[in-house]
Amino acid sequence: MLISTESKNCNIILLTLCGLTTAYGTVIVLSNWRKNRQLRKKALKRRENEQLCMQQLLEQLANNYTKEEQAEILGLNAVELVSAAQQGKFSPLKILETYWTKAISCTKATNCITSVIKVAKAEAQELGACTDPSQFPLFGLPVSVKECYGIKDMDATIGLMSEINNLDLDDCVLVKVLKSLGAVPFVKTNLSQITFSLASGNPLFGDTSNPHRLEFTPGGSSSGEGALIGGGGSLLGFGTDTGGSIRFPSHLCGICGFKPTCNRLSLAGLHGPIPGHVNIATTIGPMARDVDTLVLAMRSILCPLMFELDPYIVPMPFDEKLFGCTKPLRIGYYVDDGFNKPVPAVQRAVMMAKKHLETSGHILVPYKIPNVERAWELFMSLCFADGGKRCKEILKNEDIDPVLVPLIQKLYFPKCLGKLGSFLVNLRNCWKSPRIAKDFSLLVEKERNISTVWNLEAQTFEYKAKFFSTWVQPEGNLDALIGPPSAMVAGPQKHFEDTTAILSYTALYVLLNCPAGCVPVTKVTQDDIDALKNYEGHFGDAWDKNTKDACMDSVGLPVGVQCITKPWKDELCLRVMLDLQKSVGLL
Incomplete structure (x- = not known):
């Protein structure tokens, strides 16, 4: 069969376009490589x-x-x-x-x-x-x-x-x-x-x-x-x-x-x-x-x-008056937010702090964080509301720190494949990793429109109202909280990569705009490590396993406790921290 002149011309045009596209792509790659090489020098x-x-x-x-x-x-x-x-x-x-x-x-x-x-x-x-x-x-x-x-x-x-x-x-x-x-x-x-x-x-x-x-x-x-x-x-x-x-x-x-x-x-x-x-x-x-x-x-x-x-x-x-006030405070305490279970050393540190603050004359009552998983979702959604656009822009032509690579990979993942990716993440993590799958889906979500951002902000205000409503209690309103600053203690660098659940204990108080501080109260003991051997976490997933593995060789390392007060009560937060330090002493 004879091929028409028009078909030949179309083929030539297509081949030319493909060649030009390939050449352009090669030039871009070489240009970026050259820029990166210059930056490295x-x-x-x-x-x-x-x-x-x-x-x-x-x-x-x-x-x-x-x-x-x-x-x-x-x-x-x-x-x-x-x-x-x-x-x-x-x-x-x-x-x-x-x-x-x-x-x-x-x-x-x-x-x-x-x-x-x-x-x-x-x-x-x-x-x-x-x-x-x-x-x-x-x-x-x-x-x-x-x-x-x-x-x-x-x-x-x-x-x-x-x-x-x-x-x-x-x-x-x-x-x-x-x-x-x-x-x-x-x-x-x-x-x-x-x-x-x-x-x-x-x-x-x-x-x-x-x-x-x-x-x-x-x-x-x-x-x-x-x-x-x-x-x-x-x-x-x-x-x-x-x-x-x-x-x-x-x-x-x-x-x-x-x-x-x-x-x-x-x-x-x-x-x-x-x-x-x-x-x-x-x-x-x-x-x-x-x-x-x-x-x-x-x-x-x-x-x-x-x-x-x-x-x-x-x-x-x-505010010297707020800082210098000597009246006993009503302080809520929690050892676990229900989302990312702390290792035994961290839980013990909070209970130590509770006893020390009680010795100082304060009233300590159990407290439960309301739906911290929702707070974590709001934080991640607002943090990457632009779909990671700004992060990707400023990291162009840069060497990316290995710790950031998993995050950047998720930000570049095609949105249309997001649900499939979440399913595969679940599959990879023994069929039971809803929070890791959720983390993946939040990060692969592309740039939110203004309506979505406004809706997220409205939901954040609702969460704040719900959170602080739990401070109003029949026996007396809470003045402050104490709890873990993290589920983990220090460990090898590799265990602090691609685990956004680490943020749950600290990011919460960024979302709420609460003043919050950390005070060292103890060090990891061998008894803590012995108890850690039975640690399973709340989900039994890769993040829980990572938390356990990270802390297995941590005897002698410091453990802190986080103190929190309502927004604009910074001086009161510092007072709680100082009372805790005076009772515990300097490590």
Whole structure:
């Protein structure tokens, strides 16, 4: 049969289009590969420069002070150190250089620091010339900040190679306020890539280790702060919390961390992956070795300057009356949210905290979290309301941290195959994994329209109303809650990947906009591990097995308890945390 001229022409056109498409695709792939290769070289050079800078600084400071002088400074808590500096016992420069030395030693072990803030020396020297140190409530106190905090003439990469050398033109509001109070920001600390996981690192700066067990994770995303403070390299640091990124590493590293009510502290000048969130809003907060330092920080930074620099912050000074109230409180306690069963050590820690708070005169009553699974679904839906569009955009041409790969794969999964994917997830996990299948279906959902988002927001308001209605009780209304900060304790890094159920104990209070903090109360014992051998969880699925496996080798590691109050009752939350610390003592 003869083929018509028209058919031949069509075939030629089709072949040409296919060839052009293939060529275009090849050009795009090669272009992206070339960009990635250039970014990798840039990242390697950046890491080498920072490591060289730290080593040179360590060598310069090696003979400045005796070990006895350094030990005396390092042995003081933040309140004592500020007082000693104000009295002239130690100069701000001497304190700074002592903590630079200690922090660099810490990072050699745990990789917790990304950059030294070089301007800190000049700022410490200027403070030293001050004639009235008493006017500065944080006089001479070195403060570490998470890498995403904007500092003039430094970059804030959030673990992205493409952001290297994209320098900030000014300090963020919080750093300006800290400097005005006499504090000296001295290092930036590591974080999980795009601050979007509870893991510890990123391809640019690498992973951070737990100071108590180097092969274990310190948690994230404020991993560097947890490891640095937990290792003794900083007295006060500032992290961010979108799903638990202050409280989780505080729990795993045995330190104190506090997430304030949203809009108590300014976010202006910070860098993050998804601006514009309302119901799932990032909060900044302090992290420290003790609650006294958290109180010192909050009392100081809730000042007129911050309210002036950021008019969107609610101008609420620290409420001394609420914090200092001595009346016994009615506190609800729970050891399990019914969705992600905590390991025995975590449950024991909550019961210990209950007894200690009762000894302090408070009334503790059992409490049940209302439908935490629904809260988790709302959190995940709102968090990825754009179908992961922003995440995919900023990670283009980047090396993606292995911890984030499963998340990104789900975000790219075709929506039309979502139900099939959920079924296969269920099948893979022994026919009984409704929460893992639900997690999959929530993440493969593509960009929600405005009507859907409004509906999710309305459902969130309904959940908030239901939640706080349970605080109204015939015997007396609840003032606060205590419970687990996580179902897990510290473990190997691999066990903290692709398990969003980890978020259930911390993300809940982001959704509710409650102030919440973590206080260390005990350490894992061999009895805890013996009890863990019989752990099955609530679902018997891969996530429950992962929780058990993660914690089997955790004897001696710290265990924290989470304290929670209603929105805008931050000072009351700090009071509960302080009462707990006073009763338990410092670990």
